[in-house]
Every structure is written in structure tokens, then in C-alpha cells.
Amino acid sequence: MADRVYPSAKTNPNPPPPATAPGPAFPPAKSQLNGATRLPYRPQPSKASRLRSRRSPCCSCCLCLIMLLVILIILVAVAGAVFYVVYRPHRPAFSVSAIRVAALNVSTAGHLTSRFNLNVTTRNPNKKLIYLYDLISVSITSGGVDVADGSFAAFVQDAGSSTLLSTAASSSSQQLDSTAASDLRKGSSLPLEVDMETKAGVKIGGLKTKKIGIRVRCEGISAAVPKGKAAGAASAGSDCKVKLRVKIWKWTL
Template sequence: MADRVYPSAKPNPQPSQALNGGGGAGGAPSFPPTKGQTYSATLPAYRPQPRKPPPPRRRSRRGCCCSCCLWLTLIIVALVFLAAIAAGVFYVIYRPRRPTFEVDGLRLSAFNVSGAGQLTSRLDLNVTARNPNAK
């Protein structure tokens, strides 16, 4: 059961005429054959095949290393950020101030020079330290 794709308006020429290239009176060639006549109608029509999915790509070691470095860097940045926040909270709560030191008195209580070139001295020093922090 062969279907003709493009039916011809003229009857098919005799096989001897088709081989000689002449179609009608006077030996003039007939019209060029249609696609359906050129390519046999019995051949199946071309239908594109569905594409095969590409094979799954394996992750390279470089990709794993890059992602590991990225995550490590992000974790370190996050820890530094959290430490900065904690330091800020500590400063706001405690308001740390440096202790102050004052020298109240300095006295030379003993001073001795011996004949052998030896020097002996004694200093009395009074230092007061104040912590302005409440805690």
C-alpha cells in the first residue's frame, strides 16, 4: 500500500520513454520529477531521533577543592563577624576603662658607699592603683 506524496497531473510515461529522457512529441523532456517520484515513496520518511541525554558529569577534584575552600573561607568570615559582635556587646555592657596608677611618695631611706666601690641604697616607693570599673 504505497501512498503517493505528490500525484502527477500527467499519466506516467512508458518505461522506454523515461529511460530515453523524452516525454512527449518532438523529443522534448518532460517536467522534472517531483520529490515523491525522485525518492521512492516506499522509503520511510525521515524522522529525527530523540537526543540521548548526555552522560552524567563527574565532579572533578578541582571542583571539590574549590567548594571546600569557599566554605572554609565563609565559615572563617562568619566566625570573625560573630567575634566582632561579641566584643561589641562586651564593651557596651561593661564599659571597660584602664586602671590608673599614681606614685604618692618616693623616699631614699638608705644610701651607703663602701671603700671597695660598692653602692648600697634603699628606696621606699608608695604607688596607688585605682580601678575605675565597677566590676
């Protein structure tokens, strides 16, 4: 029996390389390390944006203060409107009832000695407001020259009432210039102006307001000059102009 011949297995033309023993491990390249630990790029805020972020709390605080001030102004305006509607306040009225030159002497050296008797009527036209007056200073002038000074005592004036005030204003040894002395010596009558200044508050029930300044000026008055020892006749004056002096912070209106 003939022997069978089997073909041999095909040989691999590209045999795998023989396994080699593991060599020493090398560290990764520098570019690989940088790529592994590098954080994503975040643009830095500009200087202007940093300033805006710092200013934002300050701007918010200023805005709140402005809003608070506006609210306070609105509340004050509303309260003032309600007060005006309810009480209808009117400023006081003043008039010179009578003025008499009791004595007027100008020496040759130009020294003035004088005494005036002054009556002033003040009226409170309000029906619900009571006036609280401080001392009222009085100055009597003639042609711009101060010829006498006096005062009225402090008083309380009820609503809707009138009060008669009396005082003796005087001047003692006041030095005048030659022109003023000559003007006062001649003539049988004197043109006079009366200026008064005080502070007054308002009382409403049990509430008292802060006192404000009041300035009064009375013009167009003429008083007879006394002859010898006889006093000059009393003269009545016209109504006076009243101005309120309201002080707001550093300004007086």
C-alpha cells in the same frame, strides 16, 4: 473442418539464471567488522580540565573554611561591641603616692647598695568590673641605671575602689660602671623612673576572663638622697602611663 492454429507463447528473451546451489559463506570484510563495533568518538578532557576537576573539592573546602572564619570574626566583633556598650570598660590607673630613699651607698669599687620605700595607689574606674592582679614586679631606675627592685603581692580590686600598695625595693652589691657610680655619688636628689609589670584578669559576676599583661611606667620623679644615716624625705610622683599587652598568637601588642 480446417484445423486452427494457435500462436505459441512468447519466449522470454532474458530468462532468469538458473538457481545455483548455495556456496560456502565468506566472512564479512574487515572494514564492515570495524564499522559494526566502533564506538562514537568522545574527545578526552584536557590536562587543565582534569586538574580543575581534581581541585574543585579542595577549593570548596577552602571556601567553607574562609566563610566560617569570617562568621567567627563577625560574632566576636558583635560580642565585643555588646560588652563595651553594657560595661564601658576602662583600663586601671596607677600613681606613685610616695617614694623615699632609705639608703644609698656606692663603694669605691662601684658596688651599689640601696633601699627604697615605695607607695603606689591603683584605682579601678569601672563600676561593674573587678580586677584580679597577679604579683606586680617593680624596677626603680635613675638615668637608665637599675638602682632597686621589688614587688607587690597579688590582690583583688573591687569595682570603683582604690588600693594603696607598699613595698621596700632594694639592691645589694650591684656592680656599676665608673660613670654611673660617679653620677649616683654626686647631687642631693635623684631623678627616678618606676616601672611595673604584671598580669590582670577581669571578673564579671561569676565569669573570669583570661589575664592579659599590663605595663606601667612612672616618670618625672625626684627623690632626695639621704645624708649620713638619715633617710631622704619622701617625694610624691605624678600619674603613670598604663599599657595593655595583648598577645595574639606569636605577637604581643
